[in-house]
Amino acid sequence: xxxxxxxxxxxxxxxxxxxxxxxxxxxxxxxxxxxxxxxxxxxxxxxxxxxxxxxxxxxxxxxxxxxxxxxxxxxxxxxxxxxxxxxxxxxxxxxxxxxxxxxxxxxxxxxxxxxxxxxxxxxxxxxxxxxx
Amino acid sequence: xxxxxxxxxxxxxxxxxxxxxxxxxxxxxxxxxxxxxxxxxxxxxxxxxxxxxxxxxxxxxxxxxxxxxxxxxxxxxxxxxxxxxxxxxxxxxxxxxxxxxxxxxxxxxxxxxxxxxxxxxxxxxxxxxxxx
DNA sequence: TATTGTTATACTCTATAACTATA
DNA sequence: TATAGTTATAGAGTATAACAATA
Numbered sequence: 001x002x003x004x005x006x007x008x009x010x011x012x013x014x015x016x017x018x019x020x021x022x023x024x025x026x027x028x029x030x031x032x033x034x035x036x037x038x039x040x041x042x043x044x045x046x047x048x049x050x051x052x053x054x055x056x057x058x059x060x061x062x063x064x065x066x067x068x069x070x071x072x073x074x075x076x077x078x079x080x081x082x083x084x085x086x087x088x089x090x091x092x093x094x095x096x097x098x099x100x101x102x103x104x105x106x107x108x109x110x111x112x113x114x115x116x117x118x119x120x121x122x123x124x125x126x127x128x129x130x131x132x
Numbered sequence: 133x134x135x136x137x138x139x140x141x142x143x144x145x146x147x148x149x150x151x152x153x154x155x156x157x158x159x160x161x162x163x164x165x166x167x168x169x170x171x172x173x174x175x176x177x178x179x180x181x182x183x184x185x186x187x188x189x190x191x192x193x194x195x196x197x198x199x200x201x202x203x204x205x206x207x208x209x210x211x212x213x214x215x216x217x218x219x220x221x222x223x224x225x226x227x228x229x230x231x232x233x234x235x236x237x238x239x240x241x242x243x244x245x246x247x248x249x250x251x252x253x254x255x256x257x258x259x260x261x262x263x264x
Numbered sequence: 265t266a267t268t269g270t271t272a273t274a275c276t277c278t279a280t281a282a283c284t285a286t287a
Numbered sequence: 288t289a290t291a292g293t294t295a296t297a298g299a300g301t302a303t304a305a306c307a308a309t310a
Contacts, residue, residue: 003237003256004240004255004256004259005237007255007256007259007260008143009151009236011140011143011144011147011259011262011263012144015140015141029276029277032276045291045292046291046292046293047291047292054149055278055279056278056280057291057292057293058292059277059279060292062277062293063276063277078291082285082287083286083290083291084286085291085292104137104141105135105138108136108140109135114261115258115261120136122254122258123139123259124135126255127143127255127259129246129251130146130244130247131139131142161299161300163299163300177269178268178270179267179268179269187302189268189269189270190269190270190272190302191300191301193269194299194300195299195300195301198298198299198300213309214309214310215267215309216267216268216309217269
């Protein structure tokens with residue numbers, strides 16, 4: 001077809017595939033890696049995390065449970081609200097998160113290998129405009 | 133960050149969200165809609181379908197079962213190989229597939245609403261280059 | 265023997281509804 | 288009363304391994 005939308009859908013499938021592949025090599029699901037990457041920068045509350053991942057809070061509970069069982073994240077009590085907790089990465093979690101991020105980026109950049117540098121820059125800029 | 137890869141990952145998440153939303157409005161899962169769209173053009177064998185969806189054949193069996201239960205696809209025997217079958221859309225399946233495709237495209241195009249036409253064309257072209 | 269597809273089984277992912285504890 | 292998070296439950300998605308039927 002050639003429309004922007006069709007191109008985006010195709011790309012999205014490709015990215016998913018790469019993401020799933022990388023996650024699997026670490027013994028994780030793509031959802032678990034998404035979670036890991038989100039809490040890598042800072043401790044995040046369950047509510048905020050659920051919104052970022054577009055999940056019901058009850059779905060997130062289980063997801064965090066499973067990643068915590070693998071010792072990649074932990075729940076810490078929120079200092080200002082005794083109902084709440086915040087999810088943080090462990091050292092091992094940070095390590096795995098970094099590996100996944102690096103590998104995903106590496107493989108996606110490889111997909112753009114045959115493109116001219118100028119085109120790559122243009123693409124990055126235009127795609128960034130979309131997600132504003 | 134601003135790298136191509138990071139932009140692609142962000143876009144992929146956006147597309148996923150749109151796709152899931154549209155599927156849900158039709159009472160379907162995104163996986164079921166992907167299946168539906170793939171068999172919309174022509175009857176496809178289970179093996180080819182599994183490869184296109186990046187699924188194990190056993191996973192596909194269940195997925196097709198569930199979509200068939202909703203009367204959106206049917207299995208027809210392969211004329212040349214009595215082990216095999218091909219999956220085809222029903223009239224209702226074609227209808228739903230068309231709605232989903234139209235809605236996904238509409239919402240994704242809307243995301244690019246604020247872009248100049250020239251930029252949209254450039255984006256479509258560059259993204260197409262990636263998935264070659 | 266190899267291939268196409270299904271079945272059996274076990275987990276993961278997800279939503280809805282009801283619940284607990286705190287704000 | 289409202290909010291943060293969990294639990295209970297049910298259904299969907301997925302992989303692995305074993306299987307049936309046909310090539």
